[in-house]
Amino acid sequence: MKENVFIMKNERDTEKFGIKLGQEVKTGTVIALSGELGTGKTTLTKAIAKGLSIEETITSPTFNIVKEYDGGRLPLYHFDVYRIGDVEEMYELGYEEYFYGEGVCVIEWASIIEEIIPDNGMRIDIQYGREEGERVYKCIF
Numbered sequence: 001m002k003e004n005v006f007i008m009k010n011e012r013d014t015e016k017f018g019i020k021l022g023q024e025v026k027t028g029t030v031i032a033l034s035g036e037l038g039t040g041k042t043t044l045t046k047a048i049a050k051g052l053s054i055e056e057t058i059t060s061p062t063f064n065i066v067k068e069y070d071g072g073r074l075p076l077y078h079f080d081v082y083r084i085g086d087v088e089e090m091y092e093l094g095y096e097e098y099f100y101g102e103g104v105c106v107i108e109w110a111s112i113i114e115e116i117i118p119d120n121g122m123r124i125d126i127q128y129g130r131e132e133g134e135r136v137y138k139c140i141f
């Protein structure tokens with residue numbers, strides 16, 4: 001495990017990064033995204049989906065916690081746990097089937113459920129950069 005820092009200068013960089021990640025990601029990977037409101041977690045997830053060759057439109061799963069997309073190279077399970085009250089809700093929805101399954105999990109606001117993120121998960125912490133449109137990615141994988 002090592003930390004890598006990547007600078008996204010604009011939304012296009014985020015899109016390229018996400019597409020490449022989606023093309024290369026291995027079965028069973030959990031990608032834990034954290035970062036303030038509007039740092040681009042959903043934007044990155046959309047690009048990962050594109051890289052997985054998922055054609056369906058990705059919409060925010062805020063009210064259902066998880067949305068599933070099949071039809072790509074691997075299934076994508078898109079979680080947004082922002083509104084979760086307690087980590088117990090993750091057990092209720094049977095998160096283990098997703099986290100330890102064959103697909104790829106992308107979790108927005110993953111820090112809220114840090115205790116159940118697998119140790120071998122990939123972590124991307126997104127921060128606003130100095131310039132407009134700039135984002136700083138701290139990645140551990």
Ligand SMILES: Nc1ncnc2c1ncn2[C@@H]1O[C@H](COP(=O)(O)OP(=O)(O)OP(=O)(O)O)[C@@H](O)[C@H]1O
Pocket residue numbers: 008009010011012013014035036037038039040041042043044108132133134135
């Ligand atoms: N480099 C960048 N990468 C990603 N998004 C960017 C970038 N620069 C500007 N943006 C803009 O920032 C916004 C990011 O919104 P997005 O919904 O993806 O964020 P989010 O982190 O998912 O927010 P939330 O916390 O509400 O879920 C979009 O309007 C996008 O156009």
Ligand SMILES: [Mg+2]
Pocket residue numbers: 041042043060080108
């Ligand atoms: Mg979002």
